[in-house]
Amino acid sequence: MADQKPTLSEKMTRAIARNSSRRSILNRLGATLVGAAAFPLLPVSRVSAQTRPLTDFERNAQSKDPLSCDYWRHCAIDGVICGCCGGGPHTCPPGSQPSPTAWIGTCLNPDDGRAYLISYRDCCGRSICAPTKETCHCTATDRELPIYRPQSNNDIIWCFGDTSMAYHCSTAALIGLAS
Amino acid sequence: MWRASAIGVVFGALALAGASGAADAASGSTPSPIPLGASRYLESCGGCHGITGTSAKSEIPVLRDQVGRFVCTDEGRAYLVRLPNVAFAAMDDHTLAQAMNYMVFSLGGSSVPKGARPYSPQEVAALRQRPLKATDLASMRSSVLGRALAACQEQGR
Incomplete structure (x- = not known):
């Protein structure tokens, strides 16, 4: 008979699932992608960008x-x-x-x-x-x-x-x- | 006498820049770039021919309000690009076409015949493949310009 008590890994997975949502993960991922794309447009010095x-x-x-x-x-x-x-x-x-x-x-x-x-x-x-x-x-x-x-x-x-x-x-x- | 030379010598270079001092001023606004054709003219041609197209008149041909007459004939138009210093200039065809158009149509001013078309990169590319080989460029220039002036007159210029 398998032990019915939850294992440690199961407890952790359930805790993460309770405290986060797929939407929040997508939001963070989206912000990271957009931020990375926009960063080179900021008006910083271009001395190091000489061709x-x-x-x-x-x-x-x-x-x-x-x-x-x-x-x-x-x-x-x-x-x-x-x-x-x-x-x-x-x-x-x-x-x-x-x-x-x-x-x-x-x-x-x-x-x-x-x-x-x-x-x-x-x-x-x-x-x-x-x-x-x-x-x-x-x-x-x-x-x-x-x-x-x-x-x-x-x-x-x-x-x-x-x-x-x-x-x-x-x-x-x-x-x-x-x- | 020396006072005049010391105080009166503020070079015409600054007139072109307008906001020239801004480059040294830490808080100044950055000036707009000089357009490509003018910028490359200045760097490659303007030292001798002058920032405004005129310099040592007795030794170097004046461009300002003069050079446009060459394009009254196809021969004169080609001559300008086939000159060794132009044909072998360290510029690609696109940049050289822009420098030529600045020189002829901007510096040339009132001397440019009506309806004259700008140089295209393709035209410049073909012409610079045939650089002039004459050993007496001054004599050749005189002949080419003579025919161009006659054509300008016929065209009512």
Whole structure:
């Protein structure tokens, strides 16, 4: 004769059945599925969602000190920062003139994770500026192409079109948000 | 003299951006992206040709209110895409078509003939397969533009 007393496992199963319903389980399961699907739509930073790996420059870029080569706008600057020479990010130092031509790069802003077009316009007409601060002399190369694609190379002096080819320093003016 | 050059030099780049300073401002609103065609024009062409389509006039052809005249003829229309720097640009056909349309129809402004159709990715794809091989591009440009200007006149432009 089988024992008529309920076993421990039977007791537990019955207790669960009394305290829950199929509807509540379906509700929780549904909420979990919808929540998981909606999560990627939340407006969180997309820096980590870049489709390409970050460059060395982008990994180390900062947004506080514009007089340093690792300032985010300087991802493709090749020369001396005009801000170290009495000018600014979009102004030439006294005695030099902005070239009518420029080199345009695209830099990632670490604060919002978005790419911005930056115009590196050389200031010309004076001999090269020589600040003592080492971090004012930059050779960044992001998105640069070899010299045989000169329109995409920043090694050349972008003073052509000016009255003088004498290079003094480079600015880094922000044009806008890139597509 | 130096004061004028130091203070007066605020580059035209900022005019295009409008809300350009926002990128550095922690609390500022994010500006709208520049449309794809304009963005790629600026990055690949705007350094020399200028952010607004004009720069060193004596050395680099002016685009603003000028370049639209080329599309008065099929030859001129093709010439613009077959230029080596255009045909070999690091862009896919779709993006290059948008950059061309920004350059010709936006920067070209008043020089664009009425009824001119935009470049399609298919048209750009076919044209860039035939890059120009002329060694004297300046002379070729002069001939192509001469015929385009004559056609523009005939069309009442």
